[in-house]
Amino acid sequence: MNNEELDSQLSAMFDDELPAAECELLARRLARDDGLKARWGRYAVIGACIRMERGAQAVMLSSAARVADGHAGASSGERRPHGDLASRVSRLVADEPLLAGAGFKGVGERLANSAVSRWWQPLAGGAVVAAGVAAAAILWLRARSPDAPIVGQTQIIAETGNLPRALPNARTVVSAALPSGGAAGMARDVSDSVGSPADADSYVVPAAVSPAPFAPPLELANFVVAHSEYSMPLLRRSALSALVADGLTGGDTGADAADTAQSAASAESSAAADSGHAAGSSSRTLDASYAHYAH
Amino acid sequence: MPADSSDLSLVRRVQRGDKGAFDALVLKYQHKVVKLVMRYVRNPAEAEDVAQEAFIKAYRALPQFRGESAFYTWLYRIAINTAKNAVVSRDRSPVEFELDAQNPDEFYDMQGRLKDSETPEGLVLTDEIRSTVNSAIDALPEDLRTAIVLRELEGLSYEEIAAAMGCPVGTVRSRIFRAREAIDRRLREVFEGGLGRAEELG
Numbered sequence: 001m002n003n004e005e006l007d008s009q010l011s012a013m014f015d016d017e018l019p020a021a022e023c024e025l026l027a028r029r030l031a032r033d034d035g036l037k038a039r040w041g042r043y044a045v046i047g048a049c050i051r052m053e054r055g056a057q058a059v060m061l062s063s064a065a066r067v068a069d070g071h072a073g074a075s076s077g078e079r080r081p082h083g084d085l086a087s088r089v090s091r092l093v094a095d096e097p098l099l100a101g102a103g104f105k106g107v108g109e110r111l112a113n114s115a116v117s118r119w120w121q122p123l124a125g126g127a128v129v130a131a132g133v134a135a136a137a138i139l140w141l142r143a144r145s146p147d148a149p150i151v152g153q154t155q156i157i158a159e160t161g162n163l164p165r166a167l168p169n170a171r172t173v174v175s176a177a178l179p180s181g182g183a184a185g186m187a188r189d190v191s192d193s194v195g196s197p198a199d200a201d202s203y204v205v206p207a208a209v210s211p212a213p214f215a216p217p218l219e220l221a222n223f224v225v226a227h228s229e230y231s232m233p234l235l236r237r238s239a240l241s242a243l244v245a246d247g248l249t250g251g252d253t254g255a256d257a258a259d260t261a262q263s264a265a266s267a268e269s270s271a272a273a274d275s276g277h278a279a280g281s282s283s284r285t286l287d288a289s290y291a292h293y294a295h
Numbered sequence: 296m297p298a299d300s301s302d303l304s305l306v307r308r309v310q311r312g313d314k315g316a317f318d319a320l321v322l323k324y325q326h327k328v329v330k331l332v333m334r335y336v337r338n339p340a341e342a343e344d345v346a347q348e349a350f351i352k353a354y355r356a357l358p359q360f361r362g363e364s365a366f367y368t369w370l371y372r373i374a375i376n377t378a379k380n381a382v383v384s385r386d387r388s389p390v391e392f393e394l395d396a397q398n399p400d401e402f403y404d405m406q407g408r409l410k411d412s413e414t415p416e417g418l419v420l421t422d423e424i425r426s427t428v429n430s431a432i433d434a435l436p437e438d439l440r441t442a443i444v445l446r447e448l449e450g451l452s453y454e455e456i457a458a459a460m461g462c463p464v465g466t467v468r469s470r471i472f473r474a475r476e477a478i479d480r481r482l483r484e485v486f487e488g489g490l491g492r493a494e495e496l497g
Contacts, residue, residue, distance in 0.1 A: 011472040013301040014323065015446060017453045020300040027304035031315035039479065041322040046478050048326040049428035050447040085329070085343050086321045089350045090314075096351075098312045099358050 010036060014043045041086065302366035309357055317357075321350055324367060328374045335378035345381045349374040427485045431478040442467055443474035 006026075012018040013026050030036050302323075308316035328349060333342045353373050360369055432440055441460060445451045453471075457464045 007476065008469070008472045011475050012453075012468050013304075015453065015471065016299055016301050017468060018301055020304070023301045023304035024307075027301070027308050027316060027319070028313075030319050031305070031308055031313045037315075037319060037322065040319055042479050042482055043475055044323050044326060045424065045482065046428055046443075046475060047447045049425050050432065050444065085325050085347055085350075086318065089321045089325075089347055090318045092347070092351055093314050093317055093354050096314075096354060098314075099310055099354075 006036075007039065010039060011043065014040065299365040299367075303362055306357065306360060306362070306366055309354070310360075317354055320366070320370075324370060325350075327367070328370065331371065331374050332378045335375075335382050341381075345378050346374065348381070349377040352377060423485055424482065427481050428478055431481040432474075435474055435477055439470050439474040439477070442470035443478075446471055 006029075009018055009022060009026055010030070013023055013030075018026065030040060302320065305316040305320050309320070325346065328346045329339070329342050332345045332349070333339070336342050336345055349370070353370050356373065360366070432443070435443070438460070442456055445456045445459060446453075451459065453464045453467045456467045456471075460467065
């Protein structure tokens with residue numbers, strides 16, 4: 001595009017008579033080209049002179065002159081009592097923060113992007129926050145020793161010794177783990193339903209034992225008891241019966257307890273898998289489980 | 296063609312962070328804004344300060360400009376409010392006047408008032424520019440002069456000018472451009488020489 005064509009476009013743009021597509025391109029160039037900007041400013045001066053805008057003209061023409069010669073006097077330190085409004089505004093705007101920076105939507109883009117097209121933004125923000133919280137929780141848990149109990153967590157351990165049928169000996173031990181106590185947490189005997197009241201509030205310090213052989217079966221048994229309320233009544237009974245049977249046979253060793261709990265868990269899972277099957281199928285599974293638990 | 300499309304193009308650029316585009320808007324409208332503000336404040340220096348404040352306010356408010364009205368209409372409201380606030384804050388009553396080229400007495404009276412607050416160098420430059428533009432317009436061929444005057448003085452669109460002059464719109468565009476170029480050539484000479492003369496006076 002030659003200069004004459006460019007200047008012709010500039011003249012038409014000044015009058016708002018240039019097609020919008022060409023305006024976009026020329027506006028981009030105008031914003032960066034000081035020579036073009038100076039010409040644009042002189043067009044404004046010409047219009048002001050023709051319209052006899054005397055009041056404005058008296059103030060502005062000297063600044064227009066400076067614009068016209070490419071801010072020649074700006075660096076010479078000359079002081080003009082009036083005028084140079086455009087240069088002053090330009091300097092002040094340069095000190096202003098960017099309106100939007102990258103990603104700011106202009107008039108047309110903002111109108112085009114309705115709220116519907118941005119429906120995912122709040123969800124994405126929530127997902128980011130949730131992911132951050134989850135990551136922090138995982139890192140925090142991993143940072144802790146595998147032996148160390150989680151601070152503040154109350155672990156319910158159901159001793160598999162006796163259950164309702166043997167209520168006199170049944171008891172539930174709630175161990176409140178200490179933050180730095182390792183495996184030797186402080187155990188509190190809180191519910192001794194048939195024991196003496198004096199024992200109910202007694203604290204005992206369990207012997208330090210390696211958690212590896214003991215904790216898994218207890219945890220598994222605890223898992224079974226805790227989750228049995230969500231299983232089918234028949235299966236819950238089977239699981240509890242298995243635990244009772246295991247206790248009666250003296251099988252409270254780690255291996256037996258683990259076997260018991262795993263079997264109960266497998267029964268529960270198989271029940272879940274077979275829940276849609278016929279009753280006969282379920283009863284066969286139950287029978288098999290009973291057979292297994294009864295050894 | 297949508298009205299105000301050139302202003303909207305510049306506004307969009309400013310909204311995207313291109314501050315240079317705002318310079319073009321200021322250059323285009325500074326005369327009108329100062330003229331408008333001078334209805335409320337007494338002297339040109341104060342009018343310039345108020346106009347500057349209005350432009351800065353407009354820049355800061357541009358993210359809220361949605362293009363539902365013409366940019367100048369929006370800027371006009373900001374300038375009016377800024378001028379009114381300036382008057383209130385300085386405890387002055389607004390002075391309303393209109394420069395009317397059809398009323399020579401008022402025009403020359405206003406000229407006298409403005410001269411009191413202007414410096415000799417500014418006046419020399421201003422008068423020289425005005426006379427240069429007027430003589431350049433007089434020297435234009437009739438069709439160019441008619442086109443530029445209808446545009447700048449009467450505010451007609453290219454289509455209206457084409458209808459008035461009985462020629463295509465493209466011809467109107469070309470005539471107005473050639474008229475501006477002819478005036479601009481003379482104006483540039485004055486700017487170069489005028490600055491030098493102004494410094495001599497200083």
